[in-house]
Amino acid sequence: DQQVKQNSPSLSVQEGRISILNCDYTNSMFDYFLWYKKYPAEGPTFLISISSIKDKNEDGRFTVFLNKSAKHLSLHIVPSQPGDSAVYFCAASARTGANNLFFGTGTRLTVIP
């Protein structure tokens, strides 16, 4: 049962334009959401997070939006750069027990120079 879903396996964007990556979740107990970037042969690298008490969090070129009623979050990257090309994973956790992360299946972003 996939509790976190990323329905777009891949996305291509021109350099300088906005990249929008989407994520949906089903578990209403999730209260903390994260985005990770992964390059080949490396572990996931933490990018940005958002708590359920907020609907937006910004860090430089990266902004995460959370829509709790729709159980949807998105990551905006603007402007996109070729170095942003990687697999992006959405993850969520609940404030109970282990706080372990539930991951989506990832979206491969390709930024075209």
Added chain:
Amino acid sequence: DTGVSQDPRHKITKRGQNVTFRCDPISEHNRLYWYRQTLGQGPEFLTYFQNEAQLEKSRLLSDRFSAERPKGSFSTLEIQRTEQGDSAMYLCASSLGRGGANQPQHFGDGTRLSIL
């Protein structure tokens, strides 16, 4: 901050052999996690330590798997009598648990296990 370190990076072994992986978390982090990732999937939770105590185990962690964190610092994950289905990337992550505050988990580069 030296990051989460995992050893070895790659392990190739024959079916039926035992393997052990090591994880060194970020030094001040009291929480340590093991995840497994297979091709085309996101990481899946295996087990969790707070300091030296193993507090939670996933249903994915069969009896052949055992994890330890003896002094609350580094951790080991052992797989006994390996099977083909154990082939995966094994990822370790650590975080700083502060009461109820959320803190991001930071991952190592993983150990890729291949079963012949």
